[in-house]
Amino acid sequence: MAGEEDDQFPAGSTASFDIPECSQSSSASPSKDSPSSSPSMLRKKRQRSATPHSMVLRRGRSSSNMFGSSSPSSPLAIPCKSSPSSSNSPSTSKWKEGEEDDDITYSPSSPLYSTDSPTYAAEESLTPSDASLRKYVLRKRRSFQIKDEEEICASTLAATAEESEIPACKRLKSAIDSPVEATKCASDAPGEAKVPPIEEENIISRLPEELVHKVFSYLNEKELNNCSAVNHQFYKTANSQRVWKNLFQSTFEYSIPMYHPQSGKFELREPQRWKGANPWKESFKMLRHGVHVRPGCSSFYEGRDMLHFEKIEQALLHVNAQSTNEKLIFVHTGHYTPDPLVITTDVQMIGASSGFVIPTKVVIQNRQDTTMSLMEGSAGAYVGFMSILFTPEVNPLPNPTHQAHYAVMVSDEASPVIDRCLIQSSSSVGAALCVKKQNANPKVRHCKIADCENVGVYITDGATGCFEDCEIARNALAGVWVKNQANPFFRRCHIHSGRDVGIFTFEYGMGFFEKCNIHSNRISGIEVKQHANPTVVRSQVHDGLTGGIYVHEKGRGQFMENQIYGNAYAGIWITSHSDPTIRKNEIFGGSQGGVYIFAEGRGLIEQNNIYGNNLAGIQIRTGSDPIVRLNKIHDGRHGGIYVHEKGRGLIEENEVYGNLLAGIWVTTGSSPILRKNRIHSGKQQVGVYFYDNGHGLLEENDIFNHLYSGVQIRTGSNPKITRNKIWGGQNGGVLVYNGGLGVLEDNEIFDNAMAGVWIKTDSNPILKRNKIYDGRDGGVCIFNKGRGVLEDNEIYRNAQAGVLISTESNPVLRKNRIFEGRAAGIEITNNATATLEGNHIFHNKFGGLCKATDVRPLERGNKVYENYNAVQKAVDKGQCLYKISSTTSFPMHDFYKCITCNTSDRNAICINCINTCHAGHQTEFVRYDRFFCDCGAGTLNNAEPCRLQCEMRDNDTVYDSSQPLSTETTL
Numbered sequence: 015m016a017g018e019e020d021d022q023f024p025a026g027s028t029a030s031f032d033i034p035e036c037s038q039s040s041s042a043s044p045s046k047d048s049p050s051s052s053p054s055m056l057r058k059k060r061q062r063s064a065t066p067h068s069m070v071l072r073r074g075r076s077s078s079n080m081f082g083s084s085s086p087s088s089p090l091a092i093p094c095k096s097s098p099s100s101s102n103s104p105s106t107s108k109w110k111e112g113e114e115d116d117d118i119t120y121s122p123s124s125p126l127y128s129t130d131s132p133t134y135a136a137e138e139s140l141t142p143s144d145a146s147l148r149k150y151v152l153r154k155r156r157s158f159q160i161k162d163e164e165e166i167c168a169s170t171l172a173a174t175a176e177e178s179e180i181p182a183c184k185r186l187k188s189a190i191d192s193p194v195e196a197t198k199c200a201s202d203a204p205g206e207a208k209v210p211p212i213e214e215e216n217i218i219s220r221l222p223e224e225l226v227h228k229v230f231s232y233l234n235e236k237e238l239n240n241c242s243a244v245n246h247q248f249y250k251t252a253n254s255q256r257v258w259k260n261l262f263q264s265t266f267e268y269s270i271p272m273y274h275p276q277s278g279k280f281e282l283r284e285p286q287r288w289k290g291a292n293p294w295k296e297s298f299k300m301l302r303h304g305v306h307v308r309p310g311c312s313s314f315y316e317g318r319d320m321l322h323f324e325k326i327e328q329a330l331l332h333v334n335a336q337s338t339n340e341k342l343i344f345v346h347t348g349h350y351t352p353d354p355l356v357i358t359t360d361v362q363m364i365g366a367s368s369g370f371v372i373p374t375k376v377v378i379q380n381r382q383d384t385t386m387s388l389m390e391g392s393a394g395a396y397v398g399f400m401s402i403l404f405t406p407e408v409n410p411l412p413n414p415t416h417q418a419h420y421a422v423m424v425s426d427e428a429s430p431v432i433d434r435c436l437i438q439s440s441s442s443v444g445a446a447l448c449v450k451k452q453n454a455n456p457k458v459r460h461c462k463i464a465d466c467e468n469v470g471v472y473i474t475d476g477a478t479g480c481f482e483d484c485e486i487a488r489n490a491l492a493g494v495w496v497k498n499q500a501n502p503f504f505r506r507c508h509i510h511s512g513r514d515v516g517i518f519t520f521e522y523g524m525g526f527f528e529k530c531n532i533h534s535n536r537i538s539g540i541e542v543k544q545h546a547n548p549t550v551v552r553s554q555v556h557d558g559l560t561g562g563i564y565v566h567e568k569g570r571g572q573f574m575e576n577q578i579y580g581n582a583y584a585g586i587w588i589t590s591h592s593d594p595t596i597r598k599n600e601i602f603g604g605s606q607g608g609v610y611i612f613a614e615g616r617g618l619i620e621q622n623n624i625y626g627n628n629l630a631g632i633q634i635r636t637g638s639d640p641i642v643r644l645n646k647i648h649d650g651r652h653g654g655i656y657v658h659e660k661g662r663g664l665i666e667e668n669e670v671y672g673n674l675l676a677g678i679w680v681t682t683g684s685s686p687i688l689r690k691n692r693i694h695s696g697k698q699q700v701g702v703y704f705y706d707n708g709h710g711l712l713e714e715n716d717i718f719n720h721l722y723s724g725v726q727i728r729t730g731s732n733p734k735i736t737r738n739k740i741w742g743g744q745n746g747g748v749l750v751y752n753g754g755l756g757v758l759e760d761n762e763i764f765d766n767a768m769a770g771v772w773i774k775t776d777s778n779p780i781l782k783r784n785k786i787y788d789g790r791d792g793g794v795c796i797f798n799k800g801r802g803v804l805e806d807n808e809i810y811r812n813a814q815a816g817v818l819i820s821t822e823s824n825p826v827l828r829k830n831r832i833f834e835g836r837a838a839g840i841e842i843t844n845n846a847t848a849t850l851e852g853n854h855i856f857h858n859k860f861g862g863l864c865k866a867t868d869v870r871p872l873e874r875g876n877k878v879y880e881n882y883n884a885v886q887k888a889v890d891k892g893q894c895l896y897k898i899s900s901t902t903s904f905p906m907h908d909f910y911k912c913i914t915c916n917t918s919d920r921n922a923i924c925i926n927c928i929n930t931c932h933a934g935h936q937t938e939f940v941r942y943d944r945f946f947c948d949c950g951a952g953t954l955n956n957a958e959p960c961r962l963q964c965e966m967r968d969n970d971t972v973y974d975s976s977q978p979l980s981t982e983t984t985l
Contacts, residue, residue, distance in 0.1 A: 016444070016763040037395065040250040041086075041367070058203065068450050072239070073823045078675075095282050095696075097163070097579075097758040097964070102948070104621070109336050119944075139787075140367070146273050150472050159838070175354065178692050186587075189561075195980045196782075196979060200941070204729065205786075210246050211246055216946065219642075220245050223247075226247065227256060234318050235648070243950055244438075245393065253295065255285070255295075256717060257340065258295040259297060261298065263368070264314075265298070265630045266301060267366045268368065269368045269370065271285060271293040272301060273300070274297070274300040276728045277394055277514045280360065280398055282370075285286040285581070301342070301344075302319070303340045304343060304362075305320070305322070305323060305329050305332060305342065306320060306321065306324050306329075306343075306344045307324070307329045308322060308325050308344075308366075309325075310324075320503070323493040324351055326343070326345060326348075326363075329351060329363060330343070335360050341359060341361040342361075342362045344364060345400060346365075346367065347367040348375075348377075348379045348744045351379050351381075355378060356389060356878075357388045357395050359659070359681060360392035360395050361392075361395055361396075363397050364396065364399050364400070365399035366399070371397055372399040372434070375561065375688070378400060378403070381404075381407055383419055384419045384423050386421070386423070386424075387795070389426050390425075390427045391428070392430045393428070395429060395430035396430065397435060397544050398431070398432070398435060399434050400435055400607045402421045402437050403438050403439070404420060404421040404439040404446070406419070406440065407555075416712075418443050420439060420444050420446065421438060421439045422444055423448045423449075424448070424456045426451050427455075429453075429454075431456070432447075432456055432457070432461060433457075433460055433461070434460040434666075436462045437463045437470065444691065445465055445472035445780060446468065446469070446470055447461050447470070448467045448474075449471075449477040451473075451475050454478070457610060458479065458482070458484060459481075460483045460484065461485075462486075463484065465881070466489045466490065467490045467491070468485045468491050469491045469493075470494060470512075472495045473502045473523075476499045477502070480503045481504045481505070481506075484623050485643065486507060486508070486516075487509070487511050488511045488512065489513065489514070493515075493517060494517045495519075495523075495557070496519040496520075496525045496546070497519070497520050497522070498522060499523070500525070500601045501526070502525050504525065504527045506529045507531075508531045509531070509533075510533045511533075511534045511535065512535040514537055515537045515539070516533075516540060517548070517580070519548045519569075519571070520543045520546050520569075521544045521545070522545045523546040523547075525549070526549045527553055528546060528551050528552055529552045530553040530554070533554065534557045534559070534561045535558055537561075537635075537954045538561045538562065538563060538564040539563060540564070540566070542563070542566075544567050546567070546569050546570065546571065547569075548572075548707070550574070551572075552574075552576065553577075554578075555577070555578045555581075556579045559583070561583040561586075562584070562586055563582040563584075563586045564576040565586070565588045565617070566590045567586070567592065570592065573586070573596050574595070574599065575598045575599065576599045576600070577599070579602045579603040579604065580603045580605075581604050581605065582605050583605065583607075584604060584610040585609060586614075586923075587610050588609070588617045588638075590614065591616070592616065592617065593615075595617065596622060597618070598622065601623070601625075601631075604628060606628055606629045607629040607633050608630070608780055609652075610620075610633045610891045611640045611661075612635040612638050613636050613637070615639075618640070618641045619641065619645060620643045620644045621643075624645060624646065624647045624650075625652070626649050626650065628652065630656035630679070631648075631655060631670075633657050634655070634661035634686065634952045635656075635659040635664045640663045640665050641663065642655065642664065642665040643668065644667045645668045647668060647670045648670065649659070649673065650673040651674050653674075653675070653978045654670035654677040654693070655677070655679070656678075657678070657682045657684040658682045659682050659684065660684055661684040664687045665678070665688045665689070666688070666691065670696040674697050674698055675696075675697065675698060676703040677693040677694075677696055677720070678693060678703070679708075680703070680704045680733065681703075681706045681707070682707060682708065683708075686710045687711045688712045688713065688715060689711070689715070692723075693717045693718075695720045696717045698721055698724070699721065700720055700726045701725060702717060702724070702725045702726075703716070703725075703726050704725075704727045704728070704756070705727075708730055708731040709732050710732050712735040713734075713736050713738070714738060719743075720743050721744050721747060722744065725748045727750045728753065728754045729752050729754065730754070731756065732754065734756070734759070734965070736757075737759075739764075741763070741765045741766060742766065745768055746791075746844075747763040748761075748772070749763075749772040749775045750800075750802070751774045752776070753778075754778075755777070758784055759783055761784045762787075763785070765788050765793075766789050767792040770792070772795050773794070773796040773797075773800040774793070774823075775798045777801065778916065779799050781801065781805070782803075782806055782807070783806045785810075786807060786808070786812070787799060787810040787812065789814075792815050792816070792817070792837075793809035793817060794807075794809060794812035795818045796823045796825050798822070799822045799823055800823040801825050803826045804817070804827045804935070805823065805828045806828075806830065807830045808830070808832045808833075809832045809835075812837075813837070814833045814835075814903055815840065815841040815902065816833075816838070816839045816840060817832060817841070818843075819841070820846050821845065822844075822845050824846065824849075826849040827850050829852045830853045832853060832856075833854070833856045834857045834858065835858040836940060837859060837903045837904070838864040839858040839861065839863060840863045840864065841866075842864070843944055846869065847870065847871050847872070848872070849871065849874075850871055850873045851874045855877070855879075856877075856878070856879050856880045856881060858881045859879065860875045860882075860898075861882075861906070862878035862879070864906035866941065866944065867943060884905075885906065886907075892962075893962060894926055894963055895923070899947075899961070901946060903946070904945055905945070908941075909923060909925075909943065909945045910939055911940055912954075913937065913938060914932070915955075916955070921942065922947060923948060924945075924947040926962060927962060930959050931962065
């Protein structure tokens with residue numbers, strides 16, 4: 015069987031051959047007027063022994079006319095036709111016993127001795143006296159095999175080391191594509207020798223190899239097959255790659271063998287990829303039934319089993335009229351302008367030219383109407399390796415009107431194969447390739463549809479079609495239009511550099527786009543609108559000059575496992591009631607955001623990897639309500655998810671991390687549901703940020719390890735925050751400020767660097783049933799007129815006060831359990847107040863409820879018990895309070911200043927240091943409040959070292975707790 019493409023001659027080869035020129039007057043046959051060869055040059059004298067069993071009596075024949083006339087300036091003419099039925103054949107002559115002749119005799123099985131040959135005709139013209147010189151001799155029987163012209167059998171002779179024309183190389187042993195290929199690839203041309211003749215010493219075998227090659231280069235395929243039965247040398251030469259390459263390239267023009275195992279399949283394959291010994295011959299056999307359209311070359315095909323036509327229309331009429339052989343037309347190099355071609359049969363029309371860019375050399379063009387139409391009945395049709403152009407004449411009117419014509423149109427129930435074609439239209443209306451109507455289903459492979467002045471590919475009215483490995487580029491409008499229930503299949507297509515959108519599906523259009531590369535289009539790579547519903551999988555959509563994918567006006571679609579990157583605007587836009595599915599895509603490197611949903615857009619955004627975009631990974635705005643689930647949104651140069659302008663949406667089970675600004679922003683009347691997300695490792699800001707009347711539900715999320723707070727709520731925002739775990743914030747767990755509201759229920763807030771919950775600046779949240787513990791500062795800090803309701807919370811094991819109320823704040827604390835703090839349970843200071851009802855305060859280090867001077871909270875039913883009262887015990891023991899607080903906490907007790915030591919109001923001295931270190935100094939009582947002793951810390955100026963401390967300390971920490979950092983965002 016044939017396997018695959020083109021062998022080259024080894025470097026330095028001096029072999030040469032001639033390819034016949036195409037002209038009406040030229041001919042490939044040699045001259046018949048040259049002088050005859052000398053008989054003495056062709057005679058061999060030798061004596062042969064014979065036995066009755068192995069000998070037959072055969073007629074001797076003069077060798078003087080064996081090759082006909084010859085000339086030094088022309089190749090030898092080798093007649094190749096045989097006529098076994100002729101009465102003059104030597105094989106039918108009677109024996110004449112006893113006669114002998116020293117002349118060489120030849121087997122009548124060779125086609126050289128047909129009565130139709132010029133050699134035999136020359137013999138018949140001899141005089142009777144010359145004829146009487148012929149004698150009969152006994153010759154050893156030779157096992158030549160003669161086939162009739164319809165026998166089919168593969169050649170079994172492989173090239174030897176001496177006759178191989180290419181270097182040895184490993185050959186691809188590919189499996190046969192189908193049973194049809196097995197039959198087709200094994201077939202031999204008529205008259206071909208099945209096995210090589212037995213090698214025998216004679217005059218023909220002594221002919222120079224270059225001479226035989228030169229002679230054979232003038233023979234056609236039938237003559238070569240006949241010559242292969244003469245002797246071993248002729249067999250080798252007639253089957254050599256050198257001879258068949260010359261014949262193949264002159265007949266079909268292809269530079270490398272064409273693989274054609276079955277109808278509708280053509281492929282140029284390099285010779286080393288073929289399984290057979292001679293790929294040129296195998297390819298010739300595959301293509302030999304075709305007819306040729308080759309203007310000006312009729313004489314080249316005369317006398318051969320090949321048909322030639324000057325025009326494509328003539329060839330189509332001929333092949334459509336026949337019903338037996340394969341309908342195959344070779345359209346050779348040239349520029350053709352036929353009438354509109356309408357194909358309604360299974361004809362195969364393929365361009366034939368040299369080189370590797372065949373479509374640029376075989377051009378079919380029309381200026382008035384659709385160039386080629388494939389209609390009902392063309393189910394097995396094939397069009398390949400050519401350019402098909404529609405170029406209407408230029409209309410001088412300022413606003414010309416044209417009918418919609420196309421370069422190629424596939425309609426009705428046609429399902430042709432269009433392969434390796436260049437399809438182009440310069441019309442301002444219509445398209446280059448149009449597929450329309452129900453059941454139109456072409457297979458378009460390896461085609462280039464580019465530089466059109468309108469649409470590249472237009473599929474409509476329920477049509478389908480399979481487009482594979484095509485390039486669709488630089489078209490004035492969309493590269494691909496799909497509408498009206500059309501549902502094509504695109505695989506591995508390269509759709510780029512359009513002056514409009516790459517793929518446009520609208521008006522209920524569909525389509526399946528797989529592994530396509532869609533890039534550098536002026537508008538979007540893909541646009542979907544008006545109920546269109548395409549599927550795009552494993553494709554690349556990138557470097558769009560506007561955006562990647564744009565779904566609007568109730569568009570739908572499934573976009574799965576794509577790479578969407580490097581677009582000038584958003585990677586994906588979803589707007590105006592559209593509802594696509596965006597699943598398992600990689601969306602990154604956008605000059606703006608990753609996915610934008612606005613103007614009441616919807617959609618399912620699921621299992622995507624969204625990262626490295628300049629703006630938000632996902633933006634939801636203006637009433638949009640998508641589902642955002644199981645995505646990774648990370649390392650953005652802005653925020654992770656941005657919900658604003660009354661945006662909504664279900665945002666669940668995502669991982670949002672490593673973004674420069676907030677992980678999730680909720681603002682301006684928006685109200686999303688944020689559930690079961692992991693929001694962590696923000697680089698500069700917070701995990702979830704509610705501001706400017708942002709609302710929504712924050713439920714069962716893990717929010718941790720942010721540079722600022724885990725959650726911030728400000729300026730009228732009122733979210734519900736429930737069943738979350740918030741930890742590891744460098745600026746606290748939850749910060750509510752600047753009039754923020756919110757309900758925090760059933761959360762775990764722990765291990766934050768500052769307070770678990772901050773409430774300040776007129777904020778008024780509600781905290782219920784939360785566990786706030788293991789903070790590296792206080793549990794809940796309320797100051798700067800902060801308010802709020804704290805009810806049924808457990809606040810424990812925090813480094814500072816369980817609840818600190820300061821600076822005119824006035825919260826309500828009800829039924830809380832505040833225990834095991836490493837400072838006081840509740841501390842109220844700095845003109846603050848509170849309502850304390852039914853709280854349990856116990857097992858705290860410094861005390862239960864500590865109230866600064868002039869603080870008078872409303873207290874009802876609180877239980878303060880079993881606290882360790884370490885402050886009072888230290889005072890009772892005469893210790894400096896710095897011994898129990900260091901600079902990490904602020905015990906509440908009486909503190910003083912020393913006028914003698916000139917201490918300022920910012921300094922505080924405990925009572926034991928006043929009595930010991932500053933004994934005899936003029937001192938002044940300041941108030942009962944929270945402080946650490948500056949005398950013990952060694953931070954008093956111009957004062958002696960503290961006598962109650964064993965070592966000196968240097969600390970400038972200010973009196974009150976550290977202030978949290980709030981996020982001020984400029985949009």
